[in-house]
Amino acid sequence: MAGAAPHDLHPSLLPLAFLLGTWRGEGVGGYQGMDSFRYGQEITFASDGRPALGYVSHTWWADDPRDGREPGSPLATETGFWRVQPPSTDPGPDGKADRSPVVEVMLAHPFGIAEIYVGTVTGTRVELDSNVLIRTTTAREVSRSVRLYGLVEGGDLAYAIDMEAGGKPLQSHLSARLQRART
Template identity: 40%
Template structure:
């Protein structure tokens, strides 16, 4: 190996990998309306308003991420494969906007149909607590509380779950997000629903496409 090449797994290799990814993602952002009289949302830290200091512990999440995952549960026939896009954006205020869209795929990656959608807000607090409000298209709303585990992972647990009369019974959830493998995003979620105890439900591995 030439003396100037980074050693695989080293800090230099991680920096080089991040720089290579940035070449493809740094010029992209979420769609914008350029005639709003207020700051627009940005998922690219190089554009738009400065990230609020209150959100610095969440800075690594800001961006748009795409990848694939798996959904399992005792009450479904699965496991099923899905693809997903997750957006973390901000407008300079002390919170992040969050959106996730998923679609079921077959073993060859072909789209079967649209699947889960959720939107919400990540609200970091002065004591490092993170308040997360999520609303799902299925009629369920959740309030999570959590905190950073370290500078690149975050753990959340539901404090309150409410649902409409037509929604599936959901009683609790837990999520763990983390940056892995030189900056990719992975998460796992456990859920207690339809009479089942808290147990694994979804997991995914995503790569940055914006930011």
């Protein structure tokens, strides 16, 4: 955990305290049948004392002008909540209980998709797999998503998102390295 947890952080969220704050940086994206691209991003994890972190992500085009997009034009927004459940005491297939806290993430996207992820937090690494993914009738067909977040050398936040969509297999979609914003 980087630094002390704020006084208003709910005790259940201590395993996620390293995420608190605003992070900014750049990432790369792409998918089968799509040209790769660069994007800018800002993510904020915030606590209000309740047992869930608020989460907001905004991305913008950071590549050369293409397909009517100019640098700085908005791309995607995600909003939601992250919460932590105590580790399971039930033995797994190997007879041992997994002592990693369980992370539950609920996200909503303005293009008609809502996602619920379940995963684990180990130190400063969070691994998430989609548990439920729903969409409106006009949203693109996304059937699964896997996310990995973690602190890397220098204290930056790095993440990777793999996606299964449009009948294509699970594959790399987005990745970024973000620096903690100075407040």
